[in-house]
Amino acid sequence: MTFAAGDDVVVSSREHTGHNRTPGYLKGRRGTVVRAHDSFRNPETHAYGGDGLPKERLYLVSFALTGGDRVLADIFEHWLERAA
């Protein structure tokens, strides 16, 4: 497991063609890991008839909204980078 609760991360904004579960509005955004989930099949290959292996770790990541509110979203590890 690469990240733990409390770690600051940035969601990758790399180009990606095809299915992925990383919402566009969060790409490039900085957030904080809230919880490490289990690992799950990678939807980017699983969606096209592949086995989705190796599984990727999923994290609940918290992002700031204006006014102190927050968005929490599940992001796969291979979309997260450690924040500088």
Added chain:
Amino acid sequence: MSHDHSHEPITTAAEPPAAARVRALADLLVEKRVVEREEIRRRIDWLVSRTPAHGARLVARAWVDPSFKERALDDARLAALELGLDPGESPQVIALENTDEVHHMVVCTLCSCYPKALLGPPPDWYKSLPYRSRAVSDPRGVLREFGLELDEDVEVRVVDSTADVRYIVIPRRPPGTEGLDEEELAALVTRDSMVGVTEPASPS
């Protein structure tokens, strides 16, 4: 018999194009032996047998049993099994507790992920583009349209269910319910309160 006419597909006049597409897709999957028709029927039967009453039982137990609540916040799938509820196929289900300080609401901006086993099929508004886009850009405005005005000092946490985990909200227990038993409490727990867009009903 002569055959000088064209055959229209057998559909009802009211069948929307999406339904016809789904039917054609199901026929094809059966024909290609990807699924069996019986399996499709079994899953539809299962889905329509799910109702928010299942989730309401979990919430009512969480209200009366703090240690159960802690277990549900960590793993609502195991907590549901403890109550004899079917948590469905989702590998992970997590409960989110609403308090006087924090209010959770759930959305799936990418599609319509929803804890169907505990809440039944999602309502149309949950799947609509306006809800999915506005829940993460103007959550307080969305909540206001559901009739929920939160104090400024309550933190709103919008949980975007994007992958394999399903989320169910444990709403705040309504005031004036101290004397109610678990069954009476469960009757107050509405579907929308478990999505986090309303409060539960008040005792009459």
